[in-house]
């Protein structure tokens with residue numbers, strides 16, 4: 001008999017988690033103003049809020065922390081990290097930052113000005129926030145297949161080249177600081193971008209004299225999908241594939257809390273010294289000196305080791321297969337999910353799950369609350385609340401799909417936990433017609449409202 005698949009690690013340290021009762025959860029979610037970001041961690045049984053900074057570090061990462069060099073300038077930890085980044089990405093110039101949005105803040109302060117246009121594939125919320133905060137506009141050029149959750153397309157993160165060319169030909173290059181490609185594309189369901197597409201975007205951008213930047217939080221998962229789905233690459237290593245991917249960009253921002261498997265950290269890497277020089281000024285102002293940028297030496301060491309582990313095939317195979325496992329379970333129960341299943345999360349199509357709810361009552365947020373009440377499982381809304389209001393008209397922006405995202409922390413939960421999540425979801429699916437009202441907004445922030453929003457049940 002062929003031996004079955006199993007995880008590429010064993011467990012050395014554990015953390016207890018606590019189940020709660022539905023009665024407890026009803027009180028807690030009301031106190032949290034129906035916003036799961038306001039829940040305390042002890043009130044959550046299985047936490048799929050995000051895969052950001054929630055992974056388990058390895059023994060090698062923890063031991064690297066003990067060797068951290070806390071010198072203010074020129075620490076060996078900085079050098080080690082810079083060299084690892086160069087080995088993996090090919091970028092010679094590098095700035096550490098405390099997390100991904102800080103990298104965006106520094107890089108966009110350097111490159112983006114009022115009135116600019118930044119085309120890309122379903123920009124991440126902080127990316128869009130940093131563009132719109134500078135009175136520039138993000139234009140979504142993702143392929144249409146991304147918005148049809150049942151369409152089978154191996155690379156739903158791809159940029160539609162016709163849409164991109166429309167933008168590049170409509171505006172002069174002075175108004176387009178760069179094209180941004182998010183790999184994998186978080187907002188469309190953790191969907192990968194093909195090598196073919198990255199290459200084509202690069203060629204088109206060259207023709208219009210516009211640079212290319214990668215939002216590379218999950219570049220290793222993207223490389224894994226290229227290896228699995230793009231024939232030419234099936235025999236290449238993850239490192240080789242990542243190297244070619246980055247050869248098509250001029251710079252990258254990184255949230256190390258994702259594919260570099262650390263709890264906090266980020267960086268920017270550049271091909272051109274000129275961008276590095278300009279960005280260094282902002283890095284010193286916002287983050288810290290250019291050899292630490294908001295990170296401790298020990299954290300830079302753990303990050304360097306995390307980048308090495310995060311680009312190993314065996315690790316990625318374990319990781320992506322677990323996400324796939326949960327996705328397949330949900331599909332067996334007929335629950336509508338974005339297919340193929342993404343790299344870091346399963347995205348449930350809440351509009352198909354609760355088609356009878358009016359859009360102003362936020363179907364995805366309603367399902368997030370139901371899942372918490374049903375199983376103590378915390379998920380997140382990637383829908384109208386996250387999409388925010390239009391900066392000019394202040395109307396709600398209704399996205400093409402209302403998603404509930406079940407993001408899976410790296411190396412943290414077992415497939416038994418996934419079974420609990422799937423069963424909770426099935427119970428809700430079985431009684432979905434009894435869910436007749438959603439939620440309305442009581443209070444919201446002017447930008448990135450979903451983090452702090454306060455809600456109440458509609459009609460109350």
Ligand SMILES: *Cc1c(COP(=O)(O)O)cnc(C)c1O
Pocket residue numbers: 052099100101102124126127182186215217254255256257258265266
């Ligand atoms: C998480 C994330 C960011 C922002 O990074 P933080 O570390 O959370 O600040 C940017 N882009 C993408 C695609 C992300 O997933």
